[in-house]
Amino acid sequence: MTTLSFPIIRRPMHPTGVWSWITTIDHKRIGILYGVTAFALFILGGIEALLIRTQLIGPDRDFVSAEVFNQLFTMHGTTMIFLAIMPLGAAFFNFVIPLQIGARDVAFPRLNAFSYWTFLAGAIILNASWFLGGAPNAGWFGYAPITGQAFNPGHGIDFWIIGLQVLGIASLAAAFNFIVTIINMRAPGMTWMRLPLFTWMTFITAILLVLAFPVITVALIELMFDRKFGTNFFFTPAGGNPVLWQHLFWVFGHPEVYILILPAMGIVSEVLPTFSKKPLFGYPTVVLAGALIGFMGWMVWSHHMFTVGLGPIANSVFTITTMAIAVPTGIKIFNWLGTIWKGSLDFRTPMLFALGFIVLFTIGGISGVMHSMASSDAQQQDTYFIIAHIHYVLFSGAIMAIMAGIYYWFPKFSGRMYDERMGKMHFVLMFIGQNLAFFPMHFYGLDGMPRRIYTYDADMGWTALNALSTSGAYLIAFSFFIFIFNMVKSWRKGEKAANDPWDGRTLEWSIPSPPPEHNFDEIPTVHDRDDWWARKRGGVKHGVPVSGGSGEGHAIHMPQPSFWPIVVSIGLLVGAFGLIYNVAVAGIGGGIAMVGIYAWAFEPVNEPDEKQPAHH
Amino acid sequence: MAQVTAASHGEHEATTTGLNHRKMLMWAFLGSDCMFFGSLIATYLVYKGKSKAGPFPEDVFSIPVTSVSTFVLLMSSMSMVLAYAALTRGNMKAFRIWLASTVIMGATFLAFQTFEFYEFANHEVVVECNDPDAADWTDLQAKVGSACGSFVAGEETEVTIGEYTVKVFEEDGHAVAETTAGLTPRTNLFGTTFFTLTGFHGAHVTLGVIWLLSLFFFSFRKGGVTPKRNLDVDLAALYWHFVDVVWIVIFTVVYLFGVFQGF
Ligand SMILES: [Cu+2]
Numbered sequence: 001m002t003t004l005s006f007p008i009i010r011r012p013m014h015p016t017g018v019w020s021w022i023t024t025i026d027h028k029r030i031g032i033l034y035g036v037t038a039f040a041l042f043i044l045g046g047i048e049a050l051l052i053r054t055q056l057i058g059p060d061r062d063f064v065s066a067e068v069f070n071q072l073f074t075m076h077g078t079t080m081i082f083l084a085i086m087p088l089g090a091a092f093f094n095f096v097i098p099l100q101i102g103a104r105d106v107a108f109p110r111l112n113a114f115s116y117w118t119f120l121a122g123a124i125i126l127n128a129s130w131f132l133g134g135a136p137n138a139g140w141f142g143y144a145p146i147t148g149q150a151f152n153p154g155h156g157i158d159f160w161i162i163g164l165q166v167l168g169i170a171s172l173a174a175a176f177n178f179i180v181t182i183i184n185m186r187a188p189g190m191t192w193m194r195l196p197l198f199t200w201m202t203f204i205t206a207i208l209l210v211l212a213f214p215v216i217t218v219a220l221i222e223l224m225f226d227r228k229f230g231t232n233f234f235f236t237p238a239g240g241n242p243v244l245w246q247h248l249f250w251v252f253g254h255p256e257v258y259i260l261i262l263p264a265m266g267i268v269s270e271v272l273p274t275f276s277k278k279p280l281f282g283y284p285t286v287v288l289a290g291a292l293i294g295f296m297g298w299m300v301w302s303h304h305m306f307t308v309g310l311g312p313i314a315n316s317v318f319t320i321t322t323m324a325i326a327v328p329t330g331i332k333i334f335n336w337l338g339t340i341w342k343g344s345l346d347f348r349t350p351m352l353f354a355l356g357f358i359v360l361f362t363i364g365g366i367s368g369v370m371h372s373m374a375s376s377d378a379q380q381q382d383t384y385f386i387i388a389h390i391h392y393v394l395f396s397g398a399i400m401a402i403m404a405g406i407y408y409w410f411p412k413f414s415g416r417m418y419d420e421r422m423g424k425m426h427f428v429l430m431f432i433g434q435n436l437a438f439f440p441m442h443f444y445g446l447d448g449m450p451r452r453i454y455t456y457d458a459d460m461g462w463t464a465l466n467a468l469s470t471s472g473a474y475l476i477a478f479s480f481f482i483f484i485f486n487m488v489k490s491w492r493k494g495e496k497a498a499n500d501p502w503d504g505r506t507l508e509w510s511i512p513s514p515p516p517e518h519n520f521d522e523i524p525t526v527h528d529r530d531d532w533w534a535r536k537r538g539g540v541k542h543g544v545p546v547s548g549g550s551g552e553g554h555a556i557h558m559p560q561p562s563f564w565p566i567v568v569s570i571g572l573l574v575g576a577f578g579l580i581y582n583v584a585v586a587g588i589g590g591g592i593a594m595v596g597i598y599a600w601a602f603e604p605v606n607e608p609d610e611k612q613p614a615h616h
Numbered sequence: 617m618a619q620v621t622a623a624s625h626g627e628h629e630a631t632t633t634g635l636n637h638r639k640m641l642m643w644a645f646l647g648s649d650c651m652f653f654g655s656l657i658a659t660y661l662v663y664k665g666k667s668k669a670g671p672f673p674e675d676v677f678s679i680p681v682t683s684v685s686t687f688v689l690l691m692s693s694m695s696m697v698l699a700y701a702a703l704t705r706g707n708m709k710a711f712r713i714w715l716a717s718t719v720i721m722g723a724t725f726l727a728f729q730t731f732e733f734y735e736f737a738n739h740e741v742v743v744e745c746n747d748p749d750a751a752d753w754t755d756l757q758a759k760v761g762s763a764c765g766s767f768v769a770g771e772e773t774e775v776t777i778g779e780y781t782v783k784v785f786e787e788d789g790h791a792v793a794e795t796t797a798g799l800t801p802r803t804n805l806f807g808t809t810f811f812t813l814t815g816f817h818g819a820h821v822t823l824g825v826i827w828l829l830s831l832f833f834f835s836f837r838k839g840g841v842t843p844k845r846n847l848d849v850d851l852a853a854l855y856w857h858f859v860d861v862v863w864i865v866i867f868t869v870v871y872l873f874g875v876f877q878g879f
Contacts, residue, residue, distance in 0.1 A: 107637045172648060180640045184631040210648045218655035222812070231801045231808040233659070239668045239805050248655060598830075 023561035025109035026517060030116050031095030032413060035406075037116075038087035041123055042399075045079035046477060048072050053437075053473040056466050059458040069454035070137035071156070075126070077140030078160065081260065082167050083123050085394065088402050089263040090115070090171075093178055093202050095413055099508035099515060100196045102187025102524045107180040109559045110600060115174040117569030122167035125576050129159035136160035139452065141253065142223070144234035144245035149227045155580055158227065161220045162576045168213045168220075169572065175209035178202055187507070189526035193287075196506045197280060200287050201266030204294040205259050212255035219248035224579075243308055250301035258297045260394060262290060264401030265332060268354045271404050272336055274502050275351035276343025279530055282335045289328035289335075296325045306374040307381045315374035322372035329365055333358060348502070349423030353404035356431050357397060364392025367442065382452075385445030391438040403430075403483075410490070411497030415514040418494060422486040429479035436472025440465035505533040518558055559605045568596035642851050646858045649820075653862050656816060657869060660809040664874075667804035669779065670756040671797050673874030676736045685728035686867050689821075692721035693860045696828075696853050706843040708835070715832050715849075718856070722825040729818050733811070736799040745784075745791035760793050767791040810870065817866055820859045827852050 024030060052072050055063045064072065094112065098105055106112050129135045136156040138147045147157045182203045186195070195203075222233040223245070232238035234245055273280045280286060302310060302318040336358055345351065367389040371377040380386060403426075410418045444462040456462055500509040507524060508515070510532045528534035575589025631637060699714035743750075743757050745764035753761060763775040763782035772785040782795040801811040831852055835841040841849060 108641065176641050176644045176648075179644050180637050184633055184635065184637055184640060186632045190632075210644055211651050214648050214652035215655045218652060218659070221816075222659065225801070225808075225812060229801055231812070232805050233808055238808075239663070239666045240808075241662070241666075244659065244662055248659075251655075 020561065022566055023113075023563055025105075025113045025559055025561055025565070027094050027098050027105050027109065027112060028413065028515060028517075028519075030112050031091050031093075033116050034087050034094055034119070035091035035413075037120060037123070038084055038091060041079055042084035042088065043480070044127070045076055045084050046480065048076040048079065050473055050477055052076060053470040055454060056456075057470040058467060059456050059460070059463055061455055064454070066454040067134075067137065070452070071130075071135035073452060074136045074139055074160075075130075078126065078136070078164075080394070081140060081256070082164065083126065085260045085398050085402070086167075086171065087119055089202075089205070089260070090119070090174055092198070092263060092267065092402075092405055092409070093174070093206075096409060096508060097178060097181060097199055097202055098185070099412075099511070099519060100199050100506050101182065101185060101190055102507050102520060102526065103181065103185040104519050104523075105559065106177050107185055108177050110562050110565050111173050111177050113562070114565035114568055115170045115177065117566045118166060118170035118173065118572055121569050121573035121576065122163050122170060124573065125159060125166055126163035128577075129156050129163075132159070141249050142245075143249075144223065144226075144242040145236065147223055147227075148234060158224075158580045161224045161227075162579055165217065165220055166572055166576050168217050171209050172213050175206040175213075178206045179210065182206070187523050187526050189531075191526075193284065194526055194529040194531070197269035197283070197286060198263070198266035201262040201269070201290050204290050205262045208255045208259050208262075208294055208297065212252045212259065215248055216252035219245060219252070222248075243305075246305050246308065247301070250304045251298075253304065254301040255294075255297045257393070258293055260398050262294065264357070264398040265290065267401045267405040267408070268336065268357050269332075270506065271350045271354040271408050272339045273530075274408075274504055275346045275348060275354075276340045277346070277503070278339055278343040279505075279533075280335070281338030281341070283529065286332055286335045289331040292328040293325065296321065296328070300325055303372060303374075303377070306377045319372060319374045323369060326365065326369050326372070333362060333365075346502075348407075349418070349420060349427060350404045350408035350502075352424065352427045353400050353407065356427065357400040357404065360392055360396030360400065360431075360434070364389055364397055367392065380445065382450055383445040384441040384449045384451055387451050388438050388441035388445055391434070391441070396434050396438065400430075403427075406487075408502070409508075410487075411501045412508055412513050412515070414491045414494070415497055415512075416490055416494035417497050417501065418490040419486050422482050426479050426482045426486065429482065430476055433472045433475030433477075433479055436475060437469045438472070440468045440472075500532075503533075503536075505530040507532055510535075562600070562603060564596045564600035564603060568593050568600065571596055636847060638847060638851060639854075642854050646854070649858065649862075653813075653817070653865075656809075656813045657865065660813050660870060663805040663809050667806040669804050670754075670759070671736075671739055671741075671799045671803070672754065672756065672806060673810075673870070674754050674877075675741070675756045675797070676739050676799050677871055677875050678735075679871060679875055681728070682732065682867065682871050685725050685732075686863065688721050688728070689725045689860055689863055692718045692725070693857050695721060696856050700846070700849055700853050703841065703846050703849055704843055711841075711849075712832065712835060715828060715835070719825055719828050719832060722821055722828065722856075726818060726821055726825065729814065729821075736807075739797050739799055740794065741797050742792060742794045745793060756797060760795050760797075763793045763795075764791055767793075813870065814866060817859070817862060820862070824852070824856050824859055828856065 021029065021033065024033075051064060052069065055061055055069060094106070097103075126136075133154050134156045136142070136159060138152060138157060138160075142157070142160060146152060147160075182195075182199055222231070225231040226233050226235060226240075232240045234240045234242050236242065269280055269286060299321045300318060302314055303322045306315055306318070340355075367385065371380045371386070371389065407418060407423055410416075444465045447460075447462065449456060449460070449462050456466075497513045499512050501513075502509070507526075510524070511520060524531070571589050571591070571593025573589070574592060575586050578584070578586025578589050633640075695714045695718045699711050699718060702708075702710035702714055741756055741760045743753065743761045743764075745761065745767060747753075747761075750758075750761065759777055760780065760782050763777055763784050766773050766775050767784045767786075770786060772783060775782050775784060777795075780795045780797055782793050784791065784793045786792070799807045799810075801808050831841060831849060834848075839845070
């Protein structure tokens with residue numbers, strides 16, 4: 001059967017069972033794998049947050065030690081950014097993008113599987129550190145020189161470096177894949193100005209990823225060489241300058257915040273028009289604003305370094321660029337308001353989360369503009385004010401939008417309806433919880449409470465507000481119990497979902513829920529922005545509804561499952577541990593990856609049909 | 617019913633833009649790699665001239681030697697072009713010859729780089745004590761030359777100057793001072809940034825050599841590489857040219873600007 005090289009393992013062909021998930025290259029299944037894994041890691045990051053908040057509930061507590069506290073906030077930040085928000089975004093890219101652009105899969109299905117397994121490998125490496133001598137403890141931005149061998153002799157930082165490198169490979173592979181998919185696999189007639197907003201924002205995100213990740217790759221290589229080989233990049237006695245680390249990190253780090261928020265903005269831009277029964281207000285402006293944010297995101301990184309002492313000119317320039325970037329963000333917010341203006345609003349759970357996003361993200365945006373001013377930031381740097389800001393934009397922003405997306409597409413990926421009452425309960429409790437948790441941080445932040453301290457004195461006057469924050473954190477946690485219960489129960493025995501339960505606008509609602517393996521029986525031809533909506537309203541002359549899954553799809557050849565993506569990822573996992581502990585093991589890992597890559601390269605996308613003469 | 621695969625591997629799949637998926641992926645990867653080398657070069661430039669101890673670029677670089685290896689790498693790009701052209705013309709023999717010569721030239725470049733790294737790590741500084749051009753000495757040469765004061769005719773003396781042990785002895789009737797001043801990634805900021813930057817470029821070349829070599833062997837399998845099925849070669853060529861262009865930047869910024877002052 002296998003005609004080309006590496007007939008070591010028979011190609012896996014089972015349609016169901018564990019092996020079918022391990023070898024799947026179906027974008028929808030990979031999307032679900034991403035979503036479930038990332039959500040589990042989100043819970044892990046949430047538990048870390050609860051431990052932090054429990055320690056800080058009152059003054060002079062010793063619930064955890066100072067060292068464990070350092071590990072907790074480092075892993076909380078790293079986990080939420082790299083293991084929760086980014087892969088939750090990737091879950092949506094995977095599940096939604098091919099459906100929205102009218103494609104049967106992504107451009108490189110096996111590379112897509114490789115991205116997922118490599119992401120999982122990175123998550124394993126980072127979290128293995130807890131059991132192997134302690135987690136990284138230098139903050140999520142790992143400033144030099146505290147990450148150097150002299151100040152941090154354990155393996156925690158090594159796990160952090162190698163884990164992020166592996167996650168970088170996963171993100172880059174996914175970004176390449178989605179750039180090609182979005183440029184090159186759009187259905188006929190799906191022009192750039194007809195592209196759904198979520199697809200647009202994903203495209204900009206992928207470009208940012210491709211350009212930003214190599215920068216942190218280099219920074220991490222330099223740090224690793226300093227630690228492993230005694231080079232001098234951040235070694236001050238030899239003239240090394242720790243500020244270089246800050247520059248490299250934030251040249252990556254600021255585009256990274258847009259990598260986190262642009263997909264969220266894309267989700268909100270899908271949900272609002274659907275539940276307002278109106279097209280997105282000012283579509284071209286929203287697209288342009290997104291592109292502008294992506295572009296200007298490269299010119300603001302030093303606003304993270306206002307107190308380093310770069311001088312008045314640098315501080316002024318970065319103050320101005322940072323204030324300017326609020327303009328395209330504001331444009332988006334006004335366009336969203338324009339979208340719901342005079343719409344017939346349907347307050348379903350996704351809509352509630354999207355509206356909550358607008359309100360709370362705007363609060364985060366305002367505190368962001370406050371510390372865009374270097375002089376003002378000097379008072380706020382490294383205080384809880386900054387923590388308030390980042391949680392309003394990333395939790396109340398990105399996570400709220402991701403929740404909107406999960407509820408919105410739940411009928412599509414599960415084929416069932418979630419429980420609306422529990423959904424609303426989740427929203428209300430989470431909305432109250434996060435404001436209780438994060439709003440007081442503005443006050444004790446401005447009152448001088450520094451971030452990253454593991455305890456504080458009773459007479460600082462921060463006790464009551466800290467207790468409030470902690471109770472808010474518990475309330476958020478409780479709201480997620482409702483969410484998990486809702487998801488598990490509804491996925492198993494929820495009401496069967498119709499193809500188009502929300503009267504949707506984009507192509508994914510034109511096909512069955514859940515979609516058949518090949519998505520579309522016939523690739524649709526697009527005549528309109530919001531094409532599906534226009535078809536339903538008879539606005540399109542050639543208005544044949546796009547049906548799918550009528551059982552005629554059997555003649556469509558989908559790419560077949562493959563072992564090799566996970567083999568290469570396992571090679572990277574073994575190699576990563578080798579780089580930390582033993583070079584010989586790293587060689588073995590590299591060897592496994594090499595075998596996987598060659599086998600992958602020689603494996604045909606589909607085994608030739610038995611009927612056809614196998615060509616050699 | 618459309619009999620299409622979602623993502624066929626063939627050269628002539630239908631795409632929105634008409635451009636091939638894999639070629640577009642390669643361009644995206646090269647864009648990403650630009651940022652990778654850009655960051656390494658930026659690091660090199662930030663630390664240029666900031667080393668607290670020698671050897672410095674002007675001590676170790678040999679522009680003639682590196683010019684030869686640069687020329688070889690440039691020629692390998694030409695031979696890569698000829699290989700691809702021969703393939704599309706259907707001349708498999710010429711294709712294999714040019715491909716093999718590309719591999720050999722790539723390997724030659726790597727051999728030069730290995731030799732160069734070895735030379736730098738064991739760099740020897742020898743000065744003639746009564747050199748009439750002593751005014752043109754580099755700082756490191758001057759440092760070694762400062763040992764000449766302890767020259768004793770007919771004897772070999774050892775003097776410690778800073779971190780160097782300098783031997784002073786007589787050769788052909790002249791006083792000579794000599795020491796080993798190796799450059800490693802740990803020596804100074806120059807060593808750190810130089811070896812990291814050129815090392816990662818060398819790793820890219822190594823990967824390219826392995827890739828081209830794989831294609832060379834693969835081309836002997838029936839249907840492996842054909843005039844119609846040439847995308848694999850096209851992509852490898854794209855990568856090879858990119859790595860070549862990066863070297864031109866490195867050669868200019870690191871080697872030429874390092875030796876010829878005033879830049
Ligand atoms: Cu920023």
